[in-house]
């Protein structure tokens with residue numbers, strides 16, 4: 001078996017692994033990137049990019065139809081074949097040549113094959129011909145192997161060959177009837193996309209509401225919009241069994257049987273660590289990696305677990321952020337420098353806990369950062385909630401006739417800084433970064449009054465939220481006087 005040595009060996013060339021390798025090479029170290037499938041990982045080929053490409057045409061049409069004068073120009077229907085063809089351009093026809101080219105240009109050595117740990121700082125890569133290469137890492141092994149779809153243990157569900165998010169984002173045509181199990185990010189986005197592209201969609205959610213990890217207003221607005229789009233939304237529904245009858249899929253639930261042409265399972269993820277040789281370094285296979293804030297695996301100072309595989313936040317931008325922070329820690333430690341684990345140091349992923357943004361690209365969109373009311377309650381932080389109807393903002397009323405939406409801000413009443421902000425409404429995705437700057441920067445409310453939003457933009461929502469907070473504070477001080 002060939003043997004080779006690098007400063008850093010990265011297992012998994014998804015968005016996280018690519019970025020981590022880039023950071024350490026920029027820091028003067030050598031890096032090998034081991035990838036078993038496509039360089040770029042889920043995000044590029046079966047997740048963020050194709051799913052957003054599927055949704056974008058529908059969103060553009062809805063935006064035009066929401067403006068009198070423009071609406072009259074939209075006389076046709078969405079072209080499904082063209083939408084799918086545009087999606088395929090974003091996945092480059094599931095060909096990773098351009099990303100592999102970027103890796104080479106960045107000075108990273110790409111090894112195609114499956115990587116497995118084989119004791120401390122050692123990775124064995126097996127290529128598709130069964131040829132093995134033994135890699136030794138002088139400084140660190142970064143495990144960036146991501147996650148895959150979890151399938152709930154309903155009797156027969158695995159055997160019916162359900163769609164996972166991979167099939168839902170790469171399908172070549174809209175199924176006639178699509179059953180979606182799971183009303184989280186994937187379930188809500190894919191129900192929105194395929195309903196618009198012609199499928200009759202039924203969405204089954206185990207709990208009482210959609211998007212349960214976000215503010216309740218988000219799940220309520222998305223459920224209402226999905227129903228208006230013809231989706232049969234069924235909260236409080238769990239699948240107990242599944243079977244195929246010819247080409248039909250039949251799901252059994254407490255409320256009776258449901259029939260469809262395809263079933264998408266979107267109930268969350270599980271780590272890709274089952275066949276990674278974790279047992280050779282004393283870790284249990286098949287579990288998420290337990291890491292500290294510098295993404296170092298607890299108990300293994302040479303190993304890092306970065307991106308989906310650590311389950312801190314399963315979002316592309318947070319995996320890339322973790323890659324930057326862990327990469328900086330690896331470079332500093334290789335130089336013998338001190339690595340501070342204090343919150344917001346250059347080597348830790350504090351934003352995972354306090355300032356994670358996300359956008360659910362449903363119609364309406366849900367854009368949020370930081371804590372929700374429920375999370376702030378759980379954390380025991382003293383806070384005040386301010387809520388405002390986005391339709392009352394001049395920029396929003398110009399954006400769409402009859403704009404409806406809501407903004408919710410949580411202010412830490414001891415420190416007078418924002419803890420979290422949620423926007424629900426059309427085209428709110430681009431509002432969230434201002435909120436992210438305010439939350440991550442712990443910008444005092446008094447200073448936010450100086451961040452003047454341009455008129456007439458939707459960002460004027462910030463003034464309304466500040467006024468709401470001021471008025472509530474005034475009321476509370478006059479009632480306690």
Ligand SMILES: Cc1cc2nc3c(=O)[nH]c(=O)nc-3n(C[C@H](O)[C@H](O)[C@H](O)COP(=O)(O)OP(=O)(O)OC[C@H]3O[C@@H](n4cnc5c(N)ncnc54)[C@H](O)[C@@H]3O)c2cc1C
Nearest residue numbers: 012014015016036041042047048115146307308314315316
């Ligand atoms: C349908 C869908 C839509 C999404 N949309 C968004 C979105 O809009 N925005 C967002 O921020 N997030 C989104 N996400 C989440 C996002 O896709 C993930 O958070 C992100 O892909 C994680 O990146 P990663 O590099 O950690 O893992 P992955 O992308 O899973 O990459 C891991 C890589 O490791 C490789 N690998 C695994 N094991 C081995 C091994 N033993 N040897 C060699 N290679 C190996 C895999 O082949 C893969 O290429 C979405 C997810 C889904 C399912």
Ligand SMILES: NC(=O)c1ccc[n+]([C@@H]2O[C@H](COP(=O)([O-])OP(=O)(O)OC[C@H]3O[C@@H](n4cnc5c(N)ncnc54)[C@H](O)[C@@H]3O)[C@@H](O)[C@H]2O)c1
Nearest residue numbers: 152182183184185186187205206266267268314359360361
């Ligand atoms: N726009 C984005 O940023 C985006 C889009 C898609 C996915 N993602 C990421 O990928 C992750 C995975 O997405 P996901 O939707 O698979 O997971 P999720 O955790 O977001 O949602 C899964 C949902 O399935 C429900 N559920 C669980 N078991 C069930 C069962 N047996 N029957 C019915 N419902 C069940 C849960 O209550 C939950 O609401 C997300 O958490 C997110 O981090 C992000």
